[in-house]
Amino acid sequence: MKARFKRAAAAAALGTSVLAGCSLPSSVLERVADNRYEPPSAPIHCEGRKVCDEADALYIADLHADTLLWTRELSDLLPEHRGHGHVSLELLREGRTDLQVFAAPTITPLHEGYTDPVTGEPGVCIPSDGLDLQVPLRLFGGAARYPATVLSPRARALRQAARLEEWIAEPGSRLRRVRTVPDLDAAEAQGEIGALFALEGMHWVGGDETAVRAELAELARIGVRMASLTHRFANGLAVGSEDCGLLRDPSRQDAGLSAAGRWALDEMMARGIIVDVAHASPASIAQITELVRARRAAAGTGAAGRIPGLLHSHGGVQAVCPLPRNLDRASIQAILDAGGVVGIGYWPEALCSRTGDLPEVALRFAASLVAVIEAARDPAFLGRRAQAGAAPIDPFAHIALGSDFDGAVRLKMDAGDQPALLQALAEMDCATLKAVDPRLADVCAATSPPALPLTPERLKALAGANARRVLAAALPR
Incomplete structure (x- = not known):
């Protein structure tokens, strides 16, 4: 064990004994961690507008929220101007949410500065051996009740899975745990909110092939249905997109999956655990997607009728x-x-937004959507697919909502505002994108029909139908 981790372990052990029975309110922890809700510059009005009034007819799915990280309960009320938090049961209902993915981040290293070797510009990277900020979070957030979570990423994951079950069991929650396709269907049919449990980085998974596969089998058993191999940095499975070693040396040859990462990925696909490539390095994404494509080609519809x-x-x-x-x-x-x-x-680091107000979020979200369309219609990409005999891609079938609510981010919107975001996207036209990038405005206008404003069918796909399609094809039946 490295010296700094020995010191951290000793401090954690001491802190656990000193702070037994002592915990801080979630509001304090979230403000310290910068998990902020800030009042919008102008009120967000949604009532009386078409998409908002007809939101019940949409299937709205958000692919990522870190609400389980904090000590508050999902049933806690988060009144306006509260200063912290983006998701509550009340806000999910207000936002007409049909499916919410609750992710469990298990290690949060302190970032470091670095100098980009190509541009010479300063930046921020995430070291794989950095001080874990979840240690103080756990110390001050209930270490007396769950001492193992102070130092163990696996214990943190298991505790967050148990918390989701506790939320679902609360009377009147109207939450349904989504483990299988019938669960997904039943939640929609009963007007409940589907709750899918995900892992954001499986940092403790490793060892030989037998150990890796056994751990993935156990994670599947407890209801993990989505997972990323890593989270921002390098671990024993894969390299993350913000890893200090990668950013300081972009030419490194070991920037993708390890052998353990390949075993884990193979077991995930076999067991209906959806593979999340968020936070993965470009090399990791290239290798993961290559293996997924090969699995799909070799297995047809996959084990038990599933598509990886x-x-x-x-x-x-x-x-x-x-x-x-x-x-x-x-x-x-x-x-x-x-x-x-x-x-x-x-959030700002996803969109490079300045104000964080919903109109700016919608504008830069729309620009990002058009950038995905541009990538899908790149002639070289289309040529490679045609040469491989692959069918044409409709890029509008491959875009979804991924808020990162409660992810230690500052936002001027919350889970209750997603219909208003969809309304803003439905009203936007290609000309508005000139404020972000005139080139993207031209790409938008050149699409047939123009990418913006979104047609009802495209809006429905973006709101949640695309995400639901992937889940329904991959989850156990």
Whole structure:
């Protein structure tokens, strides 16, 4: 164990004993971690507008929220101007949410500075051996009741899975755990909110092939139905997009999957765990999507009638927001080639937004959507697909909502505002994109019919039908 981790472990052990029975309110923890809700500059009005009034007719799915990370309960009320939090049971209902993916982040390293070796510009990267910020979060958030979560990423994942079950069991929650296709169907038929549990980085998984496969089998047993191999940095399975080693040396040859990562991926596909490539490095995404495509080709509809599922749950695109965290064109094309969907996030680092107000979020979300369309219609990409005998891609069938609500982000909207976001997207035209990038405005206008305003069919696909299609094809039956 490295020296800094020995010190952290000793401090955690001491802190657990000193702070036994002592915990801080979630509001304090979230404000310290910058998980902020800020009042919008102008009120968000949705009533009386077509999409908002007809939102019940849409299937609205959000592919990523980190609400389980915090100590508040989902049933807690989060009144306006509360200063923290983006998701509650009340807000999910207000936003007509049909499916919410609740993700469990299990390690949050402190970032470091670096100098880009190509541009010379300063930036921020995530070290794989950095100080884990979840240690103090757990110490001050209930270590006395769940001491194992202070240092164990696996214990944190299991505790967050148990918390989701507790939320579902609360009287009147109207939540249904989604583990199978019948669960997905039943939640929709009964007007309940489907709750799917995901892991954001499986950092503890490793060892030989038998150990890796056994751990994935156990995770599937407890109801994990979506997972990313890593989260921002490099672990024993894969390299993340913001890993310090990668950003300081982009030419490194080990920037993708390890052997353990390949075993884990194979087991995920066999067991109906959807593969999330958010936070993965470009090389990791290329290798993951190649293996998914090969599995689909070899197995047809897959084991038990399933098609291996792949998606990018939340993030941005570099054509709109050129940060390492966001998808480059090749990664977008790889995801589309593997039948996946690209979930677009709402927070500043995904969109390079300045104000964070809903109109700006909608504008830059729309620009990101058009950037995905541009990548899908790249002549070289189309040529490669035609040469392989692949069917044409409808890019509107591969875009989804991926908020990153409660992900230690600052937002001026919450889960109750998603119909208003869809309304804003439905009202937007191609000319408005000139404020972001005139080139994207031209791409938008050249689409037939123009990409904006969204047609009712395209809006329905974006709101949740695309995400639901991937889940229904991949989940156990």
